Amino acid sequence: MSAGLTNWEGRVGAIALEQTAPPGYGVVLEALAGEIELAGARCILLDSLIGGVMPDLPEAACERLQASLQAIDLLSQHLAGLSAFARRLGMETEDTCEAPVALALQDVTLGALADRLLTALGSESQGVEERDQAGDLDLF
Amino acid sequence: MVRTPRIVVADSDRALLEMLQIRLDLAGYETLVVRTGRAALDLVKVARPSVLIAEVQLPELDGFGLLEELRLSRDLDNCQVMMMARRLAPEDVRRAAVLGVKTCVAKPFSGADMLDRVAKLSNRSAPAPKAVVWV
Numbered sequence: 001m002s003a004g005l006t007n008w009e010g011r012v013g014a015i016a017l018e019q020t021a022p023p024g025y026g027v028v029l030e031a032l033a034g035e036i037e038l039a040g041a042r043c044i045l046l047d048s049l050i051g052g053v054m055p056d057l058p059e060a061a062c063e064r065l066q067a068s069l070q071a072i073d074l075l076s077q078h079l080a081g082l083s084a085f086a087r088r089l090g091m092e093t094e095d096t097c098e099a100p101v102a103l104a105l106q107d108v109t110l111g112a113l114a115d116r117l118l119t120a121l122g123s124e125s126q127g128v129e130e131r132d133q134a135g136d137l138d139l140f
Numbered sequence: 141m142v143r144t145p146r147i148v149v150a151d152s153d154r155a156l157l158e159m160l161q162i163r164l165d166l167a168g169y170e171t172l173v174v175r176t177g178r179a180a181l182d183l184v185k186v187a188r189p190s191v192l193i194a195e196v197q198l199p200e201l202d203g204f205g206l207l208e209e210l211r212l213s214r215d216l217d218n219c220q221v222m223m224m225a226r227r228l229a230p231e232d233v234r235r236a237a238v239l240g241v242k243t244c245v246a247k248p249f250s251g252a253d254m255l256d257r258v259a260k261l262s263n264r265s266a267p268a269p270k271a272v273v274w275v
Contacts, residue, residue: 030248038155041162041251048166080250087248116155130158 022102023121024095031120033087035113040079047072145262146170148187150180150206151195151224160193163251164258177201185215191262192216196225196232204232207239216240220261224249 023031050069054062101121108114115128147169149160157173164171172187174180177198184192192210196203203223210216222243223236236244242261245254 033248034153034155034159037251038159041159044166045162080252084250087250090248116153120153120155 021122022098022100024093025097025099026090026093026095027121028099028101029086029090029093031117033083033090034120035117036079036083036086040076040083043072043076043079047076144168144170145191146172146187146189147191147193147258147262148180148184148189149173149193150177150198150203151175151193152197152199153195159251160254163255167255167259169258169262175199177203177206180206181209184210184219185213188215189219191220191222191258193222193224193258196223196228204235204239207236207241211239222257222261 047069050065050072054065057065101117105114105117105121108117111128112130115126119125145168147164149157149164149171150173151157151160152175154175157175161171161173169191172183172189174183177194178200180192180194180198181201194203194206198206201209203225207216207221221239221241222245223241224245224247225232226247228236228244228246233244243257245257
C-alpha cells in the first residue's frame with residue numbers, strides 16, 4: 001500500500017500501519033462503534049448546551065433553534081443505533097480475517113480521529129490531539 | 141449540601157474517555173480521566189473519588205497493579221471500583237474480586253449502559269433518558 005507516496009505529512013494512519021499487521025474485522029468494527037458512540041455523546045453535549053442557553057434567548061430565536069434541537073436529537077438517536085449495530089457486529093465477527101484498513105485510514109482527514117483509529121487498530125499513536133493538529137490534514 | 145459524586149476513569153482509549161466524560165458529566169458526576177495506570181494512581185490519591193473505573197490493560201501500571209497499590213495505601217477505602225476489559229479470564233475475575241472490584245464490564249459497551257452501571261455502583265438512581273427541552 002501507499003508505496004511511493006510523497007508529501008505525506010499528517011497522514012498518520014498510512015505511515016504507521018505499514019509497520020504492523022492489519023487488524024481483524026472485529027477490532028475494526030469495535031473501533032468504529034467507539035467513535036460513533038463518541039460522536040453521539042458530542043451530539044448530546046451540543047443538545048445540552050443549546051438547551052441551556054435557550055431560556056436566555058428571545059422567543060423568535062428560540063423558535064428557530066427548536067428545529068435544530070430536533071435535528072440534533074434525531075442525529076443522536078441515529079448515531080446510537082449505528083453504534084449498537086457496529087458494536088454487535090464486531091462482537092459477532094471473528095478476528096481471523098484481516099481488514100485492509102491502511103488505505104481507508106488515508107481517507108480520514110480529521111487528524112485526531114485518524115490517530116485515535118490508528119491506536120485502536122493496534123498501532124502507535126502519532127500524538128495528534130483534538131484542538132492540536134486535529135483539523136483537515138489536507139490543509140497542512 | 142450534597143457532594144457531587146466524583147469519578148476517576150482510567151483508560152488509554154481516548155474516544156472512550158471523552159465519551160464517558162461527556163456522558164457522566166451530563167449525568168451530574170464530576171468526571172476526571174487519565175490514560176495511564178501511573179497517572180490514575182497519583183490522581184486517586186489526591187482526588188479521593190467515590191467511583192474508580194479502570195481498564196485492566198493500562199500502560200505503565202496495569203489495572204490490577206493499580207488496585208493493589210491503592211489497596212495497600214488504603215486509598216480505596218471509600219471508593220467503589222469497576223474494571224473494564226475486552227476479555228477477562230476466569231482467574232482475572234477472581235483476582236478482581238479479591239481486590240474488591242464490584243463490577244467487571246466487558247468492552248465494547250454503550251454510554252447508556254455504562255451510565256446505568258455507574259448509577260447502581262454509586263447508589264444513585266439512573267439518569268433519565270436525555271430529553272430535549274422544548275421552550
